[in-house]
Amino acid sequence: MAPAPDPQPRPLDHLAERGAPDAPALVLRERTLSHKDLRTRVARMAAWLQARVPEHGARVASWAAKGELTCLLPLACARAGLVHVPVNPLLKRTQVAHILADSGAVLLLATEARLETLEAGDLPAGCKALGEGGALEAIERFDGALDPSQADPDELAAILYTSGSTGRPKGVVLSHANLWLGAASVAHYLGIENDDVTLAVMPLSFDYGQNQMLNTWYAGGCVVPLDYLFPRDVAKACARHGVTTLPAVPPLWVQLTEIDWREEAVAPLRRLTNTGGALTIDLVRDLRRIFPQAKLFPMYGLTEAFRSTYLDPALVDSHPTSMGKAIPFAEILVIGDDGHVTAPGEEGELVHCGPLVAQGYWQDAARTTERFRPAPAQSEYGGTAVWSGDRVRRDANELLYFVGRRDAMIKSAGNRISPQEIEDAAVATGLVAEAVALGVADERLGQAVHLVVRAAADAADAEVALPRALAADLPNFMQPKVIHWRETMPVNPNGKLDRTAIAREVAA
Template identity: 65%
Template sequence: MPIAADPAPRPLDHLALMGARAAPALVDRAGIIDHAMLDRLVGALGGALLAQGLVPGDRVASWLPKQRLACLMPLAAARAGLVHVPVNPLLKHPQVAHILADSGAGLLITGRGRAETLEQGDLPASCALLIEEEAGAALLGGAEILPPSAANPDDLVAILYTSGSTGRPKGVMLSHANLWLGAVSVAHYLALEPDDRTLALLPLSFDYGQNQLLSTWAAGGCVHPLDYLTPRDVVRAVGRYGITTLAGVPPLWIQLAECDWPAEGVASLRRLTNTGGRMSVPLVRRLRALFPQARLFSMYGLTEAFRSTYLDPALIDAHPDSIGRAIPFADILVVRSDGTVAADGEPGELVHAGPLVAQGYWRDADRTGLRFRPAPAASRFGGIAVWSGDTVVRDAAGLLRFVGRDDEMIKSSGNRISPTEIEEAAVASGAAAEAVALGVPHERLGQAILLYARPIGDDAEQRLADWFRRNLPGFMQPARILWRDDLPRNANGKLDRAALRAEALAGEGSEP
């Protein structure tokens, strides 16, 4: 039977106790571990982390691919009373340096290759470094095995870094209760069962990427982590392991829909889940035709509240552009600018209240106050809510439809990208005096990055390209750079983003 929507949160590491002891919990290149071994390894890794000199409340960062140690870190840090800071393995050293300094991490665990990319000053003096190839076996084989923790579910257990519309990535503070209830909620509405096998494709530094692990283990199922190079790798893995659950972002679904799927791959899939952007109606139609037996879940969420809505798969054929209704434990309202609830058919801001709401941004009271504010009077939970800045419309049946974003965030390939971070990198290169980054519509990516820049020197184009290649991950690389001797300004003397956006959408900068 699917897991019940139990509202009582527990310490996060108790998820290691949810499955039948002899049932498989994780299958990776190192072999198979069952749920009994999962619990033992979580306890051993937790003890080994404390043996590094860390104390409860300290932050421990992991910058790793989806191997065994990375998969166990969320639960092991929780068992040890530490705060886990997972770092996207695609990030380059400037972003990692910011995360380490901002979080105050006392330990970074990463591979030798990534460690060698760190430059002088990237690793704070207070942050120790462990190389996974050298220390991984010892960390998982420690003699001191911690028992399940007795942590307060409201205690901080993780900081997930996400880009904002201005400035560098900010750390979203998540409690045991946030992650526990998120796992139980998803496991419940996806109807996950102990015999389910999840192919974990999304980065474990993403909220839903980490939830692939947590929700599957909450249901007693098995996770198959995969770092893939091509969509064909995904197709082969689905068939090889009899995968039942597959999560992706729209650009990946576009690629998978274009693949030649063998019958055994199609037959095993029970559910497909989408996050990180809205699927186009044609894409929904293609996936429904390709996987007629699989339930297709369209979902909406934000890291500050994990997940907000999902659409019942039974409704997706009739409502392919809907993001559905609130998930379990979420209170979702569509609110006017005066804080009252919008009428059916009237656009308003999506506001999320309830126990999935995060604890704010790490050491950033100003930005916390802007996004985390008292819930509207109509909220059944009250307390602090997340005001998303996204505009939605609710229809007479209670289904929500996404309209647009009020901020300047760029959404590309499922990644939320700060335009300011790209602009700062362009100026730091010495090749651009000023820069403006915009997201423009792109069929495959959702949005592509278009950069307007004012050059410095005759070789600015090559210098900027080289700088971006060395300092920004692939998903933050502009698809096109338009050079201007002068950039437009508004009446306040600031760069006129609105004018550049209008120019881009008029055709010059679209679909780069």
């Protein structure tokens, strides 16, 4: 492997300056931007943003499919001294309104069709909305450019919203250093070069999706953003653009192994990367069969620390279920219930230490204190660590293996889903009196959402009306695969809904 990456973080927008000027940087539908174009357009977009939002540290949200605006905003906001809040384009107005209000966004840039779905009161006071087309036209006309920033690397650069085990999405606060070092780390261990082409299929609001761009630009490579409808769209794009790096999550890998791949799509691929859920042994075998020349990188991460571990491709065949070892700039400890580092084979909590640890949750001191705690005494980095809530064990070769989660998070199709958010949406319809959302093992999704409900006393045609209401209020990835109707719901001795008993009934 190449020498360790430079541990000195820089302002995030400096990523626009790393590639060779004439080399391709971003392949859009209508044109390809070179790295020189990338520098020019980031400089102009940053100047336009600063003129429109002069308050340093103000939040700018984006809610649009992959394109020039959403791809360049992370760097342009950083250069303008603003904080980018990328919103998953699959979210609907209820979730978007929460994110805008919680982040205190002062500007929302979104596709016109999405803006039309917003209702009165969805935009917080002081927040202006502008359509994507109008914004790009205004930026094109703007006469100005900002030079690369001299921002403090510890300064806030982005807030990524992720679902918690309870309640609405919470904002993870990321600095320039977090994002820069994450890009440097991943580019290093993946071996990304300046002639690599990354197919960006993951949502840019996802830490994995954001990094697929940033690590490629760190290496001076090219990014091809793709919002796909069908798995064959991914294969076609690989062939069309000579894709060398393909990131995905397990449910997409399952779909990609079920289609025919032409040689021109397979041949250029150098590496496949996976996170957002573990690969099964059968899936690993299928990927190795279809893409024999490509290195397979299983990875594990959490938004609160970006990425924690990866498995060396040379070990995939012999240790297909392992999470691997710590990535560069990460220190991973396994801490037992007694507060000490566990011995090989003993289960404990994965604790992530080092400079990739996020700054906490946006304006949420209580949850920050719960998850971001002082590093264990055994840590070489010290400072603040993320206590993941994930139970793991380490073998005699220092390889990590996932055991389970402490919380009730549902992990479906690479998305972390809050059960309470689904439950709240169901009760808010007025059609049900009680609701419990669960994740049930599913071959294609990892976990499928199951919703167990008791109808409200005065609800008419609830079984027909509830799916329609949830379809209107929740994004597709949160939709229950199955709704179970109950006349009574089991309770525990404290009078609370007995989730364990309910889960047992559903699994039976």
